[in-house]
Amino acid sequence: MTxxxxxxxxQMPDVKTLMxxxxxxxxxxxxxxxxxxxxxxxxxxxxxTLVSLEAPRFIQVPGETTRLLxxxxxxxxxxxxxxxRATSGVEGxxxxxxxIAGRLATVLGGTTWPREAAHTDVVTxxxxxxxxxxxxxxxxxxxxxxxxxxxxxxxxxxxxxLTDVISTTLRSERELHVVTPPGTRLTLPTxxxxxxxxxxxxxRDAECGYYDGLSGAVLRWHDGTFAPVTEADGxxxxxxxxxxRPGTDGQQQLLLSIRTVHPADERLVLGGALECAWQVLTGAxxxxxxxxxxxxxxxxxxxxxxxxRARARQSAPSWLVVxxxxxxxxxxxxxxxxxxxxxxxxxxxAFGIAGDQAPLVNALPELAKSLATRHxxxxxxxxxxxxxxxxxxxxxxxxxxxxxxxxLGLDAVADLGLHHARSAPIDAALxxxxxxxxxxxxxAFGDGKDPAAWRSLQxxxxxxxxxxxxx
Numbered sequence: 001m002t003x004x005x006x007x008x009x010x011q012m013p014d015v016k017t018l019m020x021x022x023x024x025x026x027x028x029x030x031x032x033x034x035x036x037x038x039x040x041x042x043x044x045x046x047x048x049t050l051v052s053l054e055a056p057r058f059i060q061v062p063g064e065t066t067r068l069l070x071x072x073x074x075x076x077x078x079x080x081x082x083x084x085r086a087t088s089g090v091e092g093x094x095x096x097x098x099x100i101a102g103r104l105a106t107v108l109g110g111t112t113w114p115r116e117a118a119h120t121d122v123v124t125x126x127x128x129x130x131x132x133x134x135x136x137x138x139x140x141x142x143x144x145x146x147x148x149x150x151x152x153x154x155x156x157x158x159x160x161x162l163t164d165v166i167s168t169t170l171r172s173e174r175e176l177h178v179v180t181p182p183g184t185r186l187t188l189p190t191x192x193x194x195x196x197x198x199x200x201x202x203x204r205d206a207e208c209g210y211y212d213g214l215s216g217a218v219l220r221w222h223d224g225t226f227a228p229v230t231e232a233d234g235x236x237x238x239x240x241x242x243x244x245r246p247g248t249d250g251q252q253q254l255l256l257s258i259r260t261v262h263p264a265d266e267r268l269v270l271g272g273a274l275e276c277a278w279q280v281l282t283g284a285x286x287x288x289x290x291x292x293x294x295x296x297x298x299x300x301x302x303x304x305x306x307x308x309r310a311r312a313r314q315s316a317p318s319w320l321v322v323x324x325x326x327x328x329x330x331x332x333x334x335x336x337x338x339x340x341x342x343x344x345x346x347x348x349x350a351f352g353i354a355g356d357q358a359p360l361v362n363a364l365p366e367l368a369k370s371l372a373t374r375h376x377x378x379x380x381x382x383x384x385x386x387x388x389x390x391x392x393x394x395x396x397x398x399x400x401x402x403x404x405x406x407x408l409g410l411d412a413v414a415d416l417g418l419h420h421a422r423s424a425p426i427d428a429a430l431x432x433x434x435x436x437x438x439x440x441x442x443x444a445f446g447d448g449k450d451p452a453a454w455r456s457l458q459x460x461x462x463x464x465x466x467x468x469x470x471x
Contacts, residue, residue, distance in 0.1 A: 003094030004153050005117045007082040007101040008065065008075045009110030013056045017107050021084075024099035025050065026124040038160045042096070044125055050093045051100060054160050056082040057296045061288030063326030065113075067390070068187070068294055070154050074111045081294055085161060088140045088150050096123040139165060140179075143224030148177045148202075155392060156180060157293035158189035158321065170197055177202050177226050180213070182241060185392035188350050189293060189321045192333045202226050203395045208239045213395035216242030244397045250355030251389040254281070255401055258347040258371065259378040261411070264338065270308055271301035273375040274322060274332060274347055280367045281351055281360045282328045289322045308336040312343075328352075331391050344378075352389035361404055365442060368407040369433050372440035377409035381457075384448030402448045403457045408441045408464075410434060416467045424463045426456045 007013070013021070018040075022031060025042055029050070032041040042051045059065065059081050065073040084100045086093035094117070102118030105111055112118040141148035147169045149162075156162070156178060169176040176199040186194070186201065194201065201213035210219040210226060217228040217236035228236045260273045271289075278286050286299040297303065299322070308318040317337035324330030329352035337344050351360055364382055371377035385401035388394065413421045421441050422430065433440040443460060445453035 003086045003097055003117060004151070005084050005086075005094075005097045005101040006069070006113045007080075007084070007104035007108075007110060008113060009080045009082070009104060009108035011108045011110075012058065012080050013082055013104050013108060017104060018053075018056075018082075020107065021100040021103040022053070024103055024120070024122060025096050026122055029125065034164055039164060042100075048090065049087050050090060050125060051087065051097045052085045052161050053100060054083045054085075056080050057290075057294060059294055059296045060298055061295045061323060063287075064294040064296075064323070066326065067323075068155050068157050069113050074113060074115060079110070080108075081296075083159065083161070090125070092123050092125065095119070095121070096125075099123055139168070142174075144174075145223070145225040146175045146177050147172065148179060150179045151184065152181060153184065155185050155187060156190050157187050158193055159294075160292045162190070163193065163292055163319075166193055166197065175199060175225060179204065179210075180395070182395055185388075185394050186213075187293060188331045188348070188391055188393075189333050191393050192348055200226055201395070203241070205239055205241050207241065208237075211239035211242060211395075213242075214393075216397060242396050244399075248355075248386055248388060251387065252353040252359075253385050253387040253389070253391060253401075254351040254353060254360050255383040255385065256347070256349040256351075257381045258345070258349065259380070260345045260347075260371075260376045260409075261341045261378045262343045262345075262376045264342050268305065268343060269301050270305045270336060270343070270345060271334075273345060273371050273377065274334060274349065275299075275301065276370050276375055277347075277349060277367055278324060278330065280363050280370060282324060282330060284325060284328070286322045286330070286332075287325045289320055291318075291320055293321055295321060295323045304334075311336075312338050324351075329389055329391055350391050352391045354389045361448065364405055365431060365444075368405070368431075368440070368442040372407060372409050372433050372442075377407065377440065378412055379409065380407040381405070400451075402451055403445050403453045404448050405442060405444045406457060406460060407433075407443070410438055410440050413441050414438055416464060420467045421464070424460050426459045426463070428456055428460065 029042050032043055038055045040053045041049045043049050059077045059079050062077050084097040086097035098117040099119055099121055101112045102120050139147045140150045179202040182203055202210050203213040205211055208218045216238040218239050219226040220229055231237050262268050275285050288295040288298050290296050311318045320334040322332040332349040335346040382404040383401035384404055386399050429444040431442040445456050
């Protein structure tokens with residue numbers, strides 16, 4: 001079983017302390033680098049990865065340890081987070097990860113998660129011979145069809161190590177299978193990344209063996225991959241563990257998909273639309289941002305822009321994660337890319353709504369106006385769904401979202417033609433935003449309770465797409 005152990009320390013682990021931790025495996029192991037140097041891999045002499053150690057992250061954002069490790073997390077920000085991940089398939093790697101983290105915590109006066117995993121013993125391994133086949137990036141199992149990683153933790157986050165695994169898997173043209181216990185949940189960034197590539201969330205189950213945590217399909221290991229078990233009619237067999245469960249107590253999630261297009265200008269500062277959404281819907285700006293979870297840097301549009309500009313010079317897009325304060329759960333992923341249209345921001349943003357909170361949907365018209373008139377909005381789709389207010393995805397059925405509104409920015413309406421944008425034959429309330437001669441359009445489909453709103457959104461999209469064929 002894979003064991004992740006995290007050292008949480010008040011001081012930064014310096015090179016000397018990190019080397020003391022890595023020597024928990026004795027003098028015969030070697031250190032390789034991965035993820036551009038952000039991950040150190042402790043390996044046997046013949047190349048078998050035993051433990052992946054991420055570079056220490058200084059967590060300055062309140063609530064991050066609790067969000068990812070649960071309410072019993074042993075400490076809070078600010079804290080240095082150093083994660084050791086043991087690879088399955090070789091006996092003793094879990095103890096090695098525990099010793100590495102335990103040594104860091106002992107020297108620097110911190111603690112570990114889980115507490116009971118920490119110790120300082122030397123854990124030795126054979127230099128050659130009796131070890132499993134070498135896998136890149138700490139992958140637990142590799143076949144011609146799939147890369148399998150095991151995550152035995154309460155929440156699977158989009159860590160530096162996991163994002164490196166995803167990149168490796170994409171390059172190899174394999175499926176990624178993330179295997180977890182039944183109580184594990186995914187963060188929104190992890191769910192977003194898995195949605196972008198051929199992947200499965202494989203949940204271990206005492207009754208059926210394995211099932212897909214997003215679709216519920218019972219799975220079996222066949223020919224080097226996890227494949228669905230089918231019924232007599234050819235449809236997938238659904239695991240009993242995936243059946244709907246009560247317990248959200250009126251909790252909801254407000255989901256926004258925002259696309260902005262900015263002129264490529266040296267004075268451009270990114271993140272304005274995202275910050276505007278946070279301010280309008282919660283009354284406060286985001287709390288922090290980073291290129292992976294846990295989120296470690298306080299919110300700064302200027303620093304975000306500098307990173308995106310540096311990546312653009314390398315012809316690479318930027319993928320970022322942004323979080324809110326613990327008392328108002330919110331999380332977003334942002335993809336920034338230079339395209340022929342300019343500098344584009346693609347934002348996926350979610351707000352958690354507790355059962356006793358006032359609905360945020362009432363502020364959507366105000367948000368649409370602010371984004372369209374001040375932040376180069378191209379389009380925004382908003383949806384509402386019943387779901388956990390902490391914005392994680394559990395391994396059981398949750399009802400699908402229902403669309404609330406679609407907003408088209410000034411340029412989008414101008415490209416379509418004002419008459420065409422106004423004349424959509426759908427059941428939706430239309431609001432014109434901004435200048436009368438060159439406005440934006442906000443189409444509202446209802447209160448998020450009627451699934452028929454999906455049909456209205458589909459009809460609207462078909463009407464808008466007809467613009468190019470009728471002009």
